[in-house]
Amino acid sequence: MRSKWPIVLVVCVALVLAFGSKAAPKEVKIGVILPLSGPLAPTGKSLREGIELCADVVNNKYPDLKISIAQWEGIPNLGGAKIKLVFADHRADAGWGADQAKRLIRDEKVIGLTGCYNSAVTKTASVEAERAGIPFVNGESTSPALTKRGFKWFWRVTPHETWFTADLFNFLDGLVKGKARGVKAVSKGQIDKLAVATENTEWGAASLKAIEEFAAKHGYKIVEAFKYPHVAADLTSEARRLMASGANTYLFASYLADSILFIKTLKELGASPRLVWGQDAGFVEADFGKTLGSAVNGILTRDLFSPELGNIKPVATQLNKIYKQRAGYDFSGSSARDFVGLQVWAHALNEAKSTDPKAIAKALNALHIPSEELIMPWKGVRFGSPFPGDTQQNELGSGVINQLQGFPGGKYQVVYPFEFATANLMHPFPGWK
């Protein structure tokens, strides 16, 4: 009788190979949808570099970085599987973004998605993830509506506009109360007339709405408010409109190209508001200060990151140094948040110990990343419901307000929260006359 052992052995080996390969994939594919062409291409490039750096830190050993992903060399609980990023360009087009999400899920077989920067695109692309039942972890889109849809497969890491707008008005109130570093109490009458210009996509509209709500609550008057198309050849009329309003405080929600155009035009017209504030986006891009030079000095922007935060978070300085060596410029609030977005993906995969969507979702809902693991000045990452209606929104995030000082070649100095200020506030805004 012939022995059956060889057959049993072959079957065992086959079973081990089959199950072994399923339990420990060599790589996990994550789809990244960003604006890589069109007017937002420079922004998309910086975001891509942030995400790529995070993947590199997860996949390779960085012994000097005192965060856990830097010691992993792959996802430990997935047998050291490497993260493979599959990029797609959404061209700032919500419909195209949704198509790209479908393509990544169906053809590239990604296990989940991240991106898309533009809230409007994140909205449509995340619908595709919801339909397919795969996780979408968003790092940097800030329209409050995104986490108010009750989606089961959508998690947002960044704080949203409601936080930032609250920060702005707390900052203005603090300025009146004399809390700002290096500035005596300012009369409220000097900064209480607001003119608001926001671009006309979902993000701009959400920003305007939040500003209107908080202005009413904090006793500030909106004397002019309008939305404008951010793909514009000229913004002279809009700039004139701001100046004609008699406002002493200008607030913007603008992308890179339109923020540059606005500031150039206001400079050309000799505008002299007492305070200028931008809602992140274009105002925190490296090209903003590089392109406009000294015209940006004194402009405030809500942000989430500053290279100057190194005093509080040494790991932020270390990673920013590596990022700068590769990209040629510092982390922006957006690229730093996208770094964290992928970091959340890595932790979730490690906790899930599987690439099964349900296991990842469970891991994301139970995830808690402490502050010391992050480059952001946050208390950590934990998904919950920080504001009424929010679901699966990181509740431990927070923002900062930076001021551009010393350009060209200057820095984004933290001026709010007042206790974290890295420089004296320049106030009033020097104007462009």
Place this chain on the structure above:
Amino acid sequence: MEIATQLVTYGILMGCIFAFVSLGLSLIFGVMNIVNFAHGEFMMVGMYVTFLISSYLRLDPLVSLPFAGALGFLLGMISYRFLITHILRGPMVAQLFGTFGLMLFLRYLVMFIFGPDVRTISHGLLVGKTISFGWISLDASKVITAGACVLFFGFIYWMINRTKLGRALRATSLDTEAARYMGIDTERMNALAWGIGGATVGVAGGLLAHFYYVTPTVGMLFILIAFATVALGGFGSITGAFLAGIIIGLIQGLGGHYLSELKFTFIYAAYFLTVVLRPRGLFGW
């Protein structure tokens, strides 16, 4: 009154700039009945020439204008010789896709070489300077661009209507076969139309770079307005392109002030109405 005067002045200035960008597009269409989708990219190349000469050779950006014009001329001629002559043999759709492909090729070639970064010119005789007329203060570079626009339109108008070369161009545009029988080298006329179209938009780009940011996708913003301008003025009409540019500048200037969200809606509504009510445009043939 003060604001209205300012808005009208800014509108006219921007209108001249839109018209300047549209001039070559109108000329090429007038002579060859081809819509050049790559026209905005010709402008973008002109902007990069000015940016590079200003930033790397540290020369005044005004010095770059002849080079921007010359490169635009060459680009137009080369595009005609190596692309247009071939796609002309195909159906209409091949012509559309051909120039569309050229647009993408130029845009992404420049993006490949220079990256997607936004750049601006920071020094120069006109850069950042303003000219005041009473209570109106205007960007000197926009005023000079508008002046150059008037000069170029005047020159092209004179050339088309008063010179032998212009008559040959017009003959080619009216009836290529007949023009050929009369001994006109129509191939040369077509190439020349592309060259002149490229040169004018190259210079326009060089002047635009004085006050507008430079990026590989910048042509996209202007080409849509240029199409509306040419359609409104009448395809092939030089006078029409100029006046339509001014009209569009005023529409976007006034619209931007009173209803910013709808400013492009007004422009394309004007375009739509023209196409419906007067398909040949205000001054079209």
